[in-house]
Amino acid sequence: METFQVHILAADKTFYEGPCVSLSIPTSEGEFGILAHHSSMIAAVRPGTLRYQIPGEPMRLAAVSPGMVKVERNDVLVLVDSVEKPEEIDIVRAQREIDEAKEILLQKRSRQEYQIAQATMARALNRLRVKNMGIGR
DSSP: OOOEEEEEEESSOEEEEEEESEEEEEETTEEEEEOTTOOOEEEEEOSEEEEEEOTTSOOEEEEEOSEEEEEETTEEEEEESOEEOGGGOOHHHHHHHHHHHHHHHHSOOOHHHHHHHHHHHHHHHHHHHHHHHHHTO
16 A cells, blocks of 8 residues: 655654554544545644554554644644553543543633633543553554
8 A cells, every 4th residue: 555654743752753554633624534645734633533554554543632734745744732542541640630620610710711621621531532442452
């Protein structure tokens, strides 16, 4: 199969750079699948599950947070706040973040604090979902 070059970068690390057969990424417009020679595009990434396949290997999963994806000339750039493999996800930490966010949502706080708590909860729930999907692999 034909490949394209992918750069998956988080705010604090390079997650993966190299050849890729396929990439599926959650965006504000829905799930986008990318193969070699995909047309140029830019989209906002939402928290969800990133799936990517390196030549000769099975599909891999990762939990991603908000960011952006750019496709241009058979080169894909994914910039996100954070990205984690299922085995890197700490279930206890994610559950604690969910519990803390729930507490904030139940309290009468500012609109900004409410929105931050919602975003924190969405990211933590996504991390748990990706962790559970990765367990069966």
